[in-house]
Amino acid sequence: MIDCHTHWGRAWTERDGLDPRRWLEPLTAHGVQRAMVMPEEGLLDAGRIGRDNDRVAAVCARSDGRMIPCCTVNLWMREEAARETRRCLGDLGMRGIKFHPWLQGGSVSSPLMDEVCELAAEYGVPVLFHDGTPPFCLPSQMALLARRHPGVQIVLGHSGLFEHWREAIAALKGTPNLWGCLCGPHVAAMREIVRQCDLSRLLWGTDHGYGLADVYQYRFPLMDTLRLSDAARQAIFDDNPARLLRGPASASKIR
């Protein structure tokens, strides 16, 4: 099982330094083998991005391959954004790029975003977004970006949250390289997403690590209420994230 939406948050650094053992405990307890790990501090403060990317890479390197490191950059860094992306994907071997355009104050329509997507294509990694909050984080905005970059896998990290899940459904239906992570919408919305969207592009995530709480105790029962078929569970929890992480050759087999 792969959790496609987690963070290495400041609270963990303050308590555990660069030791991932306690962060991994709830995953082990709930049978989750691996997780895509995104920064937190770097999303909140552009000045700390380099240091936070280093930190996420270092923590994940101590996890026996269970934590898959993703970096972030801020578009206000201008040409430094592309340089930092290349450093993270090339030198540090990070496996995804996360943006929170609303928090980071940058539009997905920026030419620099296109440059970062070209680097994502070059390194074969997905670009993950916080979505579900205007003005910069609407699913349709990510869909437009995905259409400009058909070779890049773009992930809606929240599938529209509470208010924009209908828009997420429309965006997912019309964009074959757009993926939806079930992390945030309420149960009725998730039910509709599963019913209407291509099952081979749905993922699951928890936002574990934003704080110290064990969010799996909340997220798993929520998924259970969907009464997914065994095939759907297998796709969403295992097969889809594994395919996303293998890179463009497998991801593009999706129909």
Ligand SMILES: [Zn+2]
């Ligand atoms: Zn998150």
